[in-house]
Amino acid sequence: MSRASFKVLGEPGLIKAEVNTHMNTVVMEDNELIPHEIQFDNPITGTVYGTMLNFKGELERLGDDVNNEPYFSPPIAPVLYIKPMNTFNCYGGSIPMPVGISKLEMGASLGIVIGKQAVFVDESTALSYVAGYTIVNDVRIPHDSLFRPAIHFQARDGFCPIGPWIIDRHVVDNPDNISIRIYINDKLQQENSTSNLVRSVSRLLADVTEFMTLNPGDLLLVGVPEDAPQAKVGDKIRIEIDGIGSLENVIVDESESKWRKPI
């Protein structure tokens, strides 16, 4: 059993409960609820910052390209971006496939939920600023260049499912050694581990807060492993992170999703 907080549609504030991260169930007094019996809402209220190139394999894929045009040198500081509020999505929510696009990249990331204001924190105490951890599917339209990617690749409505819950920090022994798996239609498509991070969770928090304050409720993604699998309309995506749980979403045609143009 792990202590977790989650948000239910229509309920104010976060609900605290014990969850079974292996079975992905919420343990109530006398029974266990499966996620489909709960209308999870996104548990995050703050700003969501994504991190690129924080898996060693991503940098290996770039190889010597980091020294060529347009990059000219390997990255020095964390490579960050923002997933704005319109992208927020929840457990079970549908991810809209844009018109004219046939595949989306599924970016599995461990999400660090900030618990107290973090300004220029030291690596040695960084984890004390963490409230807990969640699962994020950092969805994007496939694109090659990391130079100045257009905002429409990843800031689209519904492109950031988060959940189902936030696992209390104290339950997670070592955030830098957690397995991450993506299943598409129940078939394993990717497996990696936060042991392959360029910057550990603590190091990342230290380097980000050197110039950017993180506030309670903000979410910092540790990054997405190399070779993010692609998915199409109708696919069921499940991201499993050991000790955290599973996040499930389906991809639907944009015109059939709740994000469609108001009539």
Next chain:
Amino acid sequence: MRRARVAYGGAIHEAIEWGNQLKLADGRVVKEEEIMWLTPIEPRTVFALGLNYADHAAELSFDAPSDPLVFLKGPNTLIGHQAYTRRPADVTYMHYECELAVIIGETARNVQKEDAYKYVKGYSVANDYAIRDYLENYYRPNLRVKNRDTCTPLGPWLVDVKDIADPMYLRITTHVNSELVQEGTTADMIFDIPSIIEYLSSFMTLSENDVILTGTPKGSVNTVVGDVVVTEIEGIGRLVNTIIGDEAFTNR
């Protein structure tokens, strides 16, 4: 009408311009020296445009873009009028960017250009500081350049959309220590306000208090500790900011 958000008497108030003073929503009339200016709205998503003036793009050796170059900013970077922006001791080139800020008034999705102003609540002035020493070529402009704490003053006022007859024909200036260093007009934007709203709302939902910083004309020069930087847009406001150094920040 020009509206502000201010701190006074231990609380946050909405206020309006009242001669040389401000009138709080509760009716009290207060002097500017008595209040602390906050950002005129609590911003939701903050968009900023890069290279949206052809002369500035040329200044930075870029061709004008074919699609709007949009990046996002977090709430950590925003501060109000008459506040302080930090210049780290180790940098050589930190410059201001005076920009017209467009504040969205209601939910907008798939908006056509000709309807775009219906979704605008008003305007403000932003100073979108950049520290070019930290520029890296991944996800440009990277957040270490553009999303630092204290590096985006916004204010003083929210000016109602109906009070500005033509937002695409406003004079933009920046003065550093009273010397004119940047001058331009919003008429020179590559992507005008309706085009930007049409573009963004074509793939994402815009919401009330989303803010679009529309880019800056040429005239970027280095600023140093102690500089008083005044970014001003005709009819919108005069935003004052002072550069401070690392000394005040005792944590490092």
